[in-house]
Amino acid sequence: MRRSLGILLLVAGLAGLGLWAWRYFFPNPEQVIRSGLRRMAQLASFRANEGPLAKLGNAQELASLFTGTVEVKVDLPGHGPMRVAGRDELMKSLLAIRQRVSALRVDFLDVNVQFEAGGDTAIANLTLKAAVPGERDFAVEEFNFHLRRSGRRWLVELVETVKTLSERSRERGDRLTAGFAA
Amino acid sequence: MNTDGKTNPSPHRLRVILIGRNPGFTLVRICLLVALVFLLRAYVVLPVRMQGISMLPTYPAWGVNFVNRLAYHRSDPQRGDVVAIRTAGESVMYLKRIIGLPGESVEFRHGQVFINEQPLIEPYLKKPCHWEMPPTPVGPEEYFVVGDNRSMSQEDHTHGRTQRRRIVGRVLL
Incomplete structure (x- = not known):
């Protein structure tokens, strides 16, 4: 009895390990996209003491998650509509943000991934939350990230703001954060 | 024993x-x-943390509240209801009051709201408003929402039409 229980546990453990290894080495496309977006949020965040080399390296790595012909069409509070075309221009914008803002924490919340016909393109709908560490207020915007498969990677080819309220204007207030934790 | x-x-x-x-x-x-x-x-009920000044003085800039998810299970949202509107999900939502219903036209004229050319009485407003907005049609599955703090500049206040599916529920307290 005890021996068969031990064998059962061993088989279950090996099966779990095998499943983990399979998912690790052969992740499904949604996992790859989610992992890429998590990395994007990490790279978009920076501390006040980020050195110039780290600043450049992180901005470069962040830009590498986008296609060469990426288009960013955003309508941010207080800035109005903006358009960035191409990875080089995006890189310049990313560095400019890092110069202008002392520190930033970026989170992608409620990521919903939908694959389009053919399976080589996908749209990730998400809420971007950006805050300066230590400050109570934060900015929130809903975005659609259009992604395209490139080998085993998924690169962002279009970023656009989603109008949660169609006649909207700018504001940094009036938000609810669900649950007990932000 | x-x-x-x-x-x-x-x-x-x-x-x-x-x-x-x-x-x-x-x-x-x-x-x-x-x-x-x-x-x-x-x-049933979603606890939320409020943040922002657009619903002053009805709701404080900071606080805790609850959203009744079942409020619109059997009925449609009504004018005057304060509702939670989700973004991509429910981690962050907007807190707004419904002033325009599906099929109506909403207009701001010298701060006064007009629904289908008729002035809307809003007892919850405590400060003067000077907003201007031409008549805006509200779609069949849409609601026009706005905060109670209209003393803010119109450019700084998020308001407008939202789809029915984005309304999570009515604010409870």
């Missing part, structure tokens, strides 16, 4: 308080309580 005259050793009081007289039942009760809280949060 038993019939043989011996006294049962009573469990330690702290242990009784922490895990009860029967740990098995306590575990079952904890599991049921966790499941109940999860179900309530997922389907």
Whole structure:
């Protein structure tokens, strides 16, 4: 009895390990996209003491998650509509943000991934939350990230703001954060 | 006391308080309580933390409230309801008041709201408003929402049409 229980546990453990290894080495496309977006949020965040080399390296790595012909069409509070075309221009914008803002924490919340016909393109709908560490207020915007498969990677080819309220204007207030934790 | 005259050793009081007289039942009760809280949060009432000044003075800039998810289960949102509107999900939502219903036209004229050319009486407004907006049609599955703090500049106040599917529920308190 005890021996068969031990064998059962061993088989279950090996099966779990095998499943983990399979998912690790052969992740499904949604996992790859989610992992890429998590990395994007990490790279978009920076501390006040980020050195110039780290600043450049992180901005470069962040830009590498986008296609060469990426288009960013955003309508941010207080800035109005903006358009960035191409990875080089995006890189310049990313560095400019890092110069202008002392520190930033970026989170992608409620990521919903939908694959389009053919399976080589996908749209990730998400809420971007950006805050300066230590400050109570934060900015929130809903975005659609259009992604395209490139080998085993998924690169962002279009970023656009989603109008949660169609006649909207700018504001940094009036938000609810669900649950007990932000 | 038993019939043989011996006294049962009573469990330690702290242990009784922490895990009860029967740990098995306590575990079952904890599991049921966790499941109940999860179900309530997922389907009935959503606790939210409010942040922002657009609903002043009806709601403070900071605070805690609850959203009744069942409010519109059998009925449609009504004018004057304060509702939670989700973004990509429910991690961050907007808190707004419904002023325009599906099929109506909403207009701001010298701060006064007009619905289908008729002035809307809004007793919850406490400060003067000077907003201007031409008549805006509200779609069949849409609602026009706005905050109560119209003393803010119009450019700084998020308002407009939102789809029915984005309305999570009515704010409870």
